[in-house]
Amino acid sequence: MAADVFTLERVGYDIWIAPEVEELDGWRLRFAHGLTKRGNSAWPNADGELPLAEKIDAVEDWYRRRGLPATFHVSPAARPAELEAELERRSYRDQAPATSVETAPLAPLSSGGDDVELLDEPDDDWIAIWTESRGFGRPDVAHRLLTGSDGPAAFARVGDVAVGRGVAVDGWLGITSMVTIPAARRRGHARAILGAIARWALAHGCERALIQVESTNEPARRLYSNAGFRSHYEYRYMTYA
Numbered sequence: 001m002a003a004d005v006f007t008l009e010r011v012g013y014d015i016w017i018a019p020e021v022e023e024l025d026g027w028r029l030r031f032a033h034g035l036t037k038r039g040n041s042a043w044p045n046a047d048g049e050l051p052l053a054e055k056i057d058a059v060e061d062w063y064r065r066r067g068l069p070a071t072f073h074v075s076p077a078a079r080p081a082e083l084e085a086e087l088e089r090r091s092y093r094d095q096a097p098a099t100s101v102e103t104a105p106l107a108p109l110s111s112g113g114d115d116v117e118l119l120d121e122p123d124d125d126w127i128a129i130w131t132e133s134r135g136f137g138r139p140d141v142a143h144r145l146l147t148g149s150d151g152p153a154a155f156a157r158v159g160d161v162a163v164g165r166g167v168a169v170d171g172w173l174g175i176t177s178m179v180t181i182p183a184a185r186r187r188g189h190a191r192a193i194l195g196a197i198a199r200w201a202l203a204h205g206c207e208r209a210l211i212q213v214e215s216t217n218e219p220a221r222r223l224y225s226n227a228g229f230r231s232h233y234e235y236r237y238m239t240y241a
Contacts, residue, residue: 005076005232006077008101008233009235011169011170011174012101014149014150015149015151015169016036016039016148016174017030017149018030018032019031019032025050026079027044027045027048027059028042028043029063030042031068032141032145035134035136035141035145037071037095037237039145040063041237042070045078046079047079047080052082052086056090060240069240070092071238072087072092073235074087074236074238075235075236092238092239092241094237095239096214096237097214097215099212099213099215099235100221101234102230102231102232103210103229103232104224104230105208106173106202106207106209109195109227110195110198111195112191112192113195113196113197113199114192116156116192116193116196117156118156119154119157120153121143121146122146122147124139125160126163129160130163133179151167151169151174153168154197154200158189160181161180161184162181162184162192164179164190168201168205168206171205171208172208172209173198173208175209175210176212178190178193178220190223191223211224215234
């Protein structure tokens with residue numbers, strides 16, 4: 001199980017690389033001008049040599065200089081083992097509901113979605129749908145975050161009502177940025193996007209899919225469960241209160 005978590009954490013990192021990343025003694029500090037929690041949190045999934053207190057102080061200073069509170073992505077893979085307890089001692093608290101990391105075999109996902117458009121990179125309309133769902137007004141930052149991964153990517157769209165993103169990494173399809181505007185929900189657009197991206201990923205040598213979804217987002221989790229996704233573990237974002 002521990003090995004699986006480390007593998008999935010690595011895939012999750014590689015499909016969502018922030019515009020600015022700095023190494024800190026095995027940890028990675030990510031900054032994306034406040035766009036998404038993943039893009040603006042420390043990823044502490046490696047041991048180092050510096051004392052823990054000194055490393056946390058450095059993280060806090062790094063984010064302070066960028067105008068954000070220090071936030072840690074805390075999963076079962078976080079290192080050192082005492083990190084979470086030390087953050088709690090320093091009055092860090094959960095920023096949002098936990099995120100469920102879920103996987104599925106890719107082939108069964110690949111049906112449907114014939115009306116879905118696939119782009120090599122997001123155009124202005126694609127970005128507008130996604131950023132408007134987040135209330136974020138800088139499309140330049142969004143473009144850099146969405147296109148920052150090293151693996152090939154596909155940007156799916158159903159007209160002007162739904163979008164989704166897929167990235168191929170080491171045999172995995174990472175699925176992110178699934179959005180359907182409120183007026184067009186419950187019409188099968190999200191499932192169609194999953195099908196189109198899955199077929200694209202099979203052609204790129206992928207065998208399994210990974211998605212990260214808030215544990216309290218019941219409609220999304222039902223969709224993914226019905227498509228074959230199963231939860232492996234959860235991670236949290238702990239922010240300095």
